[in-house]
Amino acid sequence: MTRAYQRIAPRLAVQGVSTLGDLMRVAPDVRRMASTVFRDAWLLYNLMQEENWWMPETEMYFDKVNEITTLRKLEVYSLGRDCSVAITIAEPSAHSDGGFVINPRVTAECPERFWKRRFMRLGAPPPIEHLVIHHYQTHADADRVMDTLRVLLRP
Amino acid sequence: MVVRTRPAVQDFSADKSINDDLALTKVYIYKFCLQALTDMYNFGHQRKSASDYEYEVLPSAYSRERSSQSLPREMSNAQRIPWVMRFIIDPIMEEDMPGLFTVEYESNFQLIVLKVKERSIRKFKPYPCLGISWDQHHSFRATANPMADLDAAPMEILQ
Numbered sequence: 001m002t003r004a005y006q007r008i009a010p011r012l013a014v015q016g017v018s019t020l021g022d023l024m025r026v027a028p029d030v031r032r033m034a035s036t037v038f039r040d041a042w043l044l045y046n047l048m049q050e051e052n053w054w055m056p057e058t059e060m061y062f063d064k065v066n067e068i069t070t071l072r073k074l075e076v077y078s079l080g081r082d083c084s085v086a087i088t089i090a091e092p093s094a095h096s097d098g099g100f101v102i103n104p105r106v107t108a109e110c111p112e113r114f115w116k117r118r119f120m121r122l123g124a125p126p127p128i129e130h131l132v133i134h135h136y137q138t139h140a141d142a143d144r145v146m147d148t149l150r151v152l153l154r155p
Numbered sequence: 156m157v158v159r160t161r162p163a164v165q166d167f168s169a170d171k172s173i174n175d176d177l178a179l180t181k182v183y184i185y186k187f188c189l190q191a192l193t194d195m196y197n198f199g200h201q202r203k204s205a206s207d208y209e210y211e212v213l214p215s216a217y218s219r220e221r222s223s224q225s226l227p228r229e230m231s232n233a234q235r236i237p238w239v240m241r242f243i244i245d246p247i248m249e250e251d252m253p254g255l256f257t258v259e260y261e262s263n264f265q266l267i268v269l270k271v272k273e274r275s276i277r278k279f280k281p282y283p284c285l286g287i288s289w290d291q292h293h294s295f296r297a298t299a300n301p302m303a304d305l306d307a308a309p310m311e312i313l314q
Contacts, residue, residue, distance in 0.1 A: 010299035017295035018229055020238060027243045030287065030297045034247045034269065037283050037299045041271045042252045044279065057278050067300045069283055139252050 010037055010066060035138040040071040040089075043142035052079045052155060065091055080155035083110035089136065100136040100145055104128060104152065118152050232264045239267055239287060265289055268301070 012033055014026050047055055059075040070091065077084040084105045092098035104115040115128040124131050131152075133145055230238060240258070247269065248256045260267040269285040286301035 012295075012297040014295040016293050017289070018293040020230065020242075022295075023230065023238055023242055026295055026297075027246075030243050030285075031247055031251065033297055033299070034285055035251060037285055038252060038255065038271065041273075041279070041283050042255055044276060045252075045255050045271075045273050048273065048275070057276060060276070060278050062278060062280075064281075069279060069281055069300075071279075 010068060032138075035140070037068055039137065039139050039142055040069070042139040043071065043145060046142065046146050047076065047149075050150075053077065053153065054079055076149065076153065078153040078155060081109060082107060083114070083153065085149070085152060092137075097134060098136065100133040100141070102131040102133070102148065102152065104131075115152075118154075122148060122151050235264045235289070236260055236267065243287070244269060266301075 010033060012026075012029055014022075014029075017023060017026055044055075047053060054077045055074050056077075059073070060071070061073040063070050063072045071089055073089070074087050075084055076087065086103040086105065088101045088103070090096065090098045090101065104110070104118075106112055106115065112128060116126065119126065119128050119131065122131070131148070133141070133148060135141060136145065244258060244267065248258070255271060255273065257270050257272040258267065259270060265288055267287045269287075271282045271284065274282060281300060284300055286296075286298045288296045288298070288301070
């Protein structure tokens with residue numbers, strides 16, 4: 001059984017997969033691949049499951065990277081309270097590790113001290129201009145993002 | 156008036172097979188007690204941790220599955236879909252990202268496509284999908300977005 005896995009272009013090719021054992025050896029690679037390919041879809045699905053949150057499509061930006069539609073920007077509003085966060089996703093490159101950047105919007109209802117308290121609850125150091133979640137790569141990282149947003153946007 | 160009397164105790168002492176069974180039972184009881192005492196000792200002053208044991212207890216179903224995997228079972232076309240579903244697709248659909256997916260496959264078992272079920276965000280296009288395919292030389296391929304958008308794919312490929 002020979003295999004070739006292209007990390008940049010999401011393709012996995014394995015020759016000689018003819019038995020159940022061969023299939024079992026391929027399964028973890030396919031699972032990892034799906035975890036990467038469906039990362040943003042899983043994040044959006046989870047965001048949409050939250051009843052009190054709203055993400056306007058007009059403020060969503062997508063890009064196509066290596067045949068995968070990648071989420072670039074979005075804004076998440078908490079309906080219970082007039083507060084929102086802007087999200088920017090940077091893909092890893094030769095110059096940076098990439099990451100998931102959350103910018104809290106300072107408003108009259110959500111002033112700076114409000115966000116400071118939320119940041120402290122997360123154990124995130126100031127300043128409150130942005131919060132970076134590193135290594136946003138797989139669906140498990142999308143779960144980490146959701147946990148962070150739930151603390152920040154709690155009514 | 157009915158009087159119930161205790162039945163007479165039968166004497167089995169002369170029966171050799173019964174005596175052998177009794178002896179064997181005594182041995183079992185002795186071994187069981189010895190094992191119980193050893194186990195109790197392990198929870199005493201010098202308690203053994205689970206990692207100190209050299210053996211590992213596996214669920215029987217898991218063991219059966221593991222042993223069946225070692226068999227060089229050739230996959231037929233009809234087996235391919237259920238096996239791929241069970242060992243590749245189901246863990247992704249049910250454990251990793253439950254509720255997100257739907258699956259489509261060709262009638263000739265050469266292509267299985269894992270697609271995103273939720274399509275309410277219109278801007279999210281093409282929706283990501285993962286195609287798993289084979290050719291006649293047992294070459295396995297998993298490709299992200301094999302066609303730009305599956306809905307736009309020619310019907311002869313999907314049906």
